[in-house]
Amino acid sequence: xxxACAYRAGSFSSWQAQFLGRNMTIGCVDVAIERRAxxxxxxxxxxxxxxxxxxxxxxxxxxxxxxxxxxSGDASTLPxxxxxxxxxxxxxxRSVAGEAIEYTVASTGSPxxxxxxxxxxxxxxxxxxxxxxxxxxxxxxx
Amino acid sequence: MRWRVISGLLSASSVAAxxxxxxxxxxxxxxxxxxxxxxxxxxxxxxTDVVGYQHCARFGEWSAAxxxxxxxxxxxxxxxxxxxxxxxxxxxxxxxxxxxPGDVSDxxxxxxxxxxxxxxxxxxxxxxxxxxxxxxxxxxxxVVQTGGVLGVRGSFGRLELGAEAALAERIVRTTxxxxxxxxxxxxxxxxxxxxxxxxxxxxxxxxxxFGAGLLDRSEWVGAIMFGFHTxxxxx
Numbered sequence: 001x002x003x004a005c006a007y008r009a010g011s012f013s014s015w016q017a018q019f020l021g022r023n024m025t026i027g028c029v030d031v032a033i034e035r036r037a038x039x040x041x042x043x044x045x046x047x048x049x050x051x052x053x054x055x056x057x058x059x060x061x062x063x064x065x066x067x068x069x070x071x072s073g074d075a076s077t078l079p080x081x082x083x084x085x086x087x088x089x090x091x092x093x094r095s096v097a098g099e100a101i102e103y104t105v106a107s108t109g110s111p112x113x114x115x116x117x118x119x120x121x122x123x124x125x126x127x128x129x130x131x132x133x134x135x136x137x138x139x140x141x142x
Numbered sequence: 143m144r145w146r147v148i149s150g151l152l153s154a155s156s157v158a159a160x161x162x163x164x165x166x167x168x169x170x171x172x173x174x175x176x177x178x179x180x181x182x183x184x185x186x187x188x189x190t191d192v193v194g195y196q197h198c199a200r201f202g203e204w205s206a207a208x209x210x211x212x213x214x215x216x217x218x219x220x221x222x223x224x225x226x227x228x229x230x231x232x233x234x235x236x237x238x239x240x241x242x243p244g245d246v247s248d249x250x251x252x253x254x255x256x257x258x259x260x261x262x263x264x265x266x267x268x269x270x271x272x273x274x275x276x277x278x279x280x281x282x283x284x285v286v287q288t289g290g291v292l293g294v295r296g297s298f299g300r301l302e303l304g305a306e307a308a309l310a311e312r313i314v315r316t317t318x319x320x321x322x323x324x325x326x327x328x329x330x331x332x333x334x335x336x337x338x339x340x341x342x343x344x345x346x347x348x349x350x351x352f353g354a355g356l357l358d359r360s361e362w363v364g365a366i367m368f369g370f371h372t373x374x375x376x377x
Contacts, residue, residue: 006344006374016204036192044192054344054375056208080194085201090208093374094344097204100192 006094009052017048017098022131026120028053029091033117035133039102041080043068043115045133046100049091049122056090057123059097063088065118066103069132070110077103077115111135211259212373214267218254218351220365222273224285224312225358250275250285254365258291260376266292269308275316282324283316287331295337297376302347304337332356333363344374 005015012019012030021034029049036044045066051057061079068075079086080102091097105112116132186198193201250273258267268290275283289310295302310331317324335353342348347369355361 039192056377082194085193087202089202089205091205092207092377095204095207095374098191099201102192102194
């Protein structure tokens with residue numbers, strides 16, 4: 001059973017979490033990023049990360065590069081973290097992590113057209129891998 | 143926290159079948175319900191898994207295995223050469239004298255359990271070992287050995303090698319008289335051991351150990367050990 005519990009590289013499948021959304025592989029991790037329905041404070045991205053390697057890897061959702069695309073240009077974002085919980089943490093080998101984070105978008109006066117994340121920044125990979133998720137309804141995000 | 147995770151997993155199926163109906167706060171009534179079983183528990187159920195809105199789970203619970211102290215639980219079956227009767231030499235419980243008085247050694251089967259904590263390749267922990275001395279020099283008997291271990295280990299691919307020292311107290315009871323509790327005879331044990339483990343899964347090892355006594359050089363122990371590690375491949 002404990003063999004089956006281990007995350008299998010490239011499987012994007014785990015008993016712990018569903019790998020929903022867009023799948024990608026960056027170094028030691030398989031990452032699935034899904035844009036959820038926007039909340040009052042901004043768009044929400046859900047991350048599920050599987051460690052392909054036997055050793056722990058650093059997962060940095062605190063400093064992940066996330067920007068909002070608007071008609072008037074790119075806007076910076078901040079993860080909504082009132083409890084100051086989000087931090088850089090290690091993920092054990094062959095294990096799975098999952099978090100959903102709401103992003104507060106700096107006001108540009110224009111509606112958000114898409115939210116983009118550099119998936120490689122989650123694991124401090126030097127090769128950028130920007131993934132953009134268009135707004136579901138085209139609704140405004142304050 | 144790990145136990146809450148397990149509890150959540152055990153209850154995940156039932157929770158999925160019956161979503162919580164309790165009213166939620168305005169800031170937590172979100173469109174997407176939590177999708178991770180580890181945010182579920184019997185006493186607290188979040189209606190969302192979005193950071194900042196969840197009340198039961200915390201960010202980063204998935205990291206516990208990599209950040210908590212690494213624990214190793216091991217069970218073993220082994221053989222031990224023991225000079226139990228040396229301790230018994232002056233015991234009054236002896237009701238029949240063996241043909242060859244003095245030290246009597248024997249190889250007995252033992253079972254052991256141990257738990258150790260690991261940090262930076264150094265580990266320390268407690269162990270208990272029991273063995274059956276019946277139908278040997280005496281008709282009835284047993285040995286219990288409890289103590290601590292301190293060792294170092296290193297991984298080489300799927301192989302893990304280690305060396306450790308054990309300091310323990312051995313308790314021996316032997317008698318020929320049925321239904322009579324024999325007196326307890328105790329003595330210290332110091333052993334040096336070598337260990338070899340093979341990873342059979344990220345969290346399970348199968349291995350063996352062999353050791354020799356320092357206080358009594360004629361004593362030795364060998365065992366097959368089955369281990370559960372809280373960190374994949376020993377971290």
